[in-house]
Amino acid sequence: MERIIHRVYNERAFRRERVIRDRSNPLDIYNDEELIERFRFCRRDLFELIEELSPDLQFVSDRNAALPPSLQLLIALRFFANGAFQNTVSDMVRVHRSTACRVIRRVSLALSRRIARYVHLPNEEEAAAIKERFRQASGMPGIVGCIDGTHVQIQAPHENEYLYVNRKGYHSINVQIACDANYNIINLVARWPGSTHDSRILRESALLQDFEEGRCNGLLLGDSGYPLKRWLMTPLIAPTTDQERRYNTIHSATRSVVERCIGVLKRRFHCLHGEMRMHPERVCTVIAACTVLHNICIAKRIPLPRHHQPPAVPEEDVRQATRPEDIAGRLVRAQLINQL
Template sequence: MARLIHRLYNERAFRRERVIRDRSNPLDLYNDEELIERFRFCRRDIYELVEELSPDLQYVSDHNAALTPALQLLIALRFYANGAFQNTVGDMINVHKSTACRAIRRVSLALSHRLPRSAHLPTEAESAVMKRRFRRASGIPGIVGCIDGTHVRIQAPSEHEYLYVNRKGYHSINVQIACDANYKIFNLVARWPGSTHDARILRESALYQDFEAGRVNGLLLGDSGYPLKHWLMTPIIAPRTEQERRYNTIHTTTRSLVERCIGVLKRRFHCLHGEMRMHPERVCTVIAACTVLHNICVTKMIPLPRQHHQPVPEEGVDPVDHAGHEDVGGRLVRTRIINAL
């Protein structure tokens, strides 16, 4: 018995005591401009996000000094904004790395659940507005949006590592993004490993089914990595006439809008610009969360921080292998557009 008591005493003596740190609240330290610089949202917008997300973030009790929804949101926003390690983000609020990691996870899940409401297909009224804007910009009638793929770099996963190596040689998640003329993302698919071809991601998506079924009245513009469909216009691989070359020029210029949208997304939330050291499933959740926040910024016209006022378009080149498949309806629609131009 004495030996047992002595052992328990030694274990308690060398056990690391749990310390509840004094936490700082950035909302008490920074003005609106500084908040946008660090968290991408001003004070009023942060309070609105806290109010909306509180049901998902509020702990049942304050046992063990649980983080408030506001502090959890600020930790996640800081991570999205600069992509720093969790311990660096935690130091801002003065919490441990594991606490910061849990906060980022909880906020990302809460935001990702709101993706269907944020990134929804355009309504008839919205489609009409987008068609007019694209028509004035390009001269091509009926366009409602542009589609493209982008890669978010990740750390090599422990399972099925080879599937995540893209054609540029690094590990990534291949993300499908479709946006309108206002840079608002109305379709996001973030679940495929980097080696997956853009055409397959589209073919397996709900967006493909909606356009094929005629639930959306309008055209999308995509690069040669996508198949030519009656609702998806792609460039001509080997143009032979002046009209076809002009169509390709206008197509490329107009489709660059989605590249700029991706550039704005990644520069507003820099965690998507570097390598994300998380499990691929968690990376996809963060991508969805950042998309929801991006659409909020577009709707509220929240400016980019000063050093990001002129985002560079997303780097990329046309796919090495084009989709190849061209249906008859797609060729007829494209020919009609070329003749009209």
């Protein structure tokens, strides 16, 4: 009997005791400017997000000191904003690293389920306003958006590692982004490995079907890595006349809006700017969540934090391999060149 009691005592002595940490709530500590700096949203907008996401984040009971939706959202936003290691983020509210990992996953899924609400092609009224804004800025009529691809660096995955190596030699997810003149993202495709070419992502996306079947009326501007279509204008590879050179200049200047949009997205949510150490499927969910948050920030006119301005837009290199050009696309582009 004494031996059994001694063994139980030893087990309890070496057993790791469960500790419930005193959690701090950043909403009680920081002002609006400090909240934007750390979480990219002010207090009022944070409360609106908490209210919207609460049905997905609320636990059934408060057993085991369950995190409330407000702290879950703040943990995830802190990770999105600075891209730090998850244990660094967990220290903010004094939770375990594994808890922070699960919370980031829950919030990312909750936001990605709302992507159809916040990321969508413009309706007729919205498209008319976008076309007018582009026309006033560049003189090009009928433009509803610009399209480009960007790479989000990831840690080398265990499965099909070679597929994720892009042309610059690092592992990534190739993300297709289309935006309007206000930096609002109207289309997102985040599921392809880094070795996939931009033209294939477009060919396999629903965006192509929407424009081919006339569900969106207008023109997109893309670089020379995309095929010329009647609804997708690309630059001329070898312009010979002053009109064609002028078209290329205006095209490049107008299309730079999508480069700036990508810069704003990655500066606002720095986790997309560095290497993400997650499974590729989880990285795609985080990209979708950050895109939803980006569009919310654009709609609410939330500024970038100080010292987080987007980088300068590099000059476009049009001397790339030519893509297929259909006859209808050539005719539309010729009309644009004549109008300009």
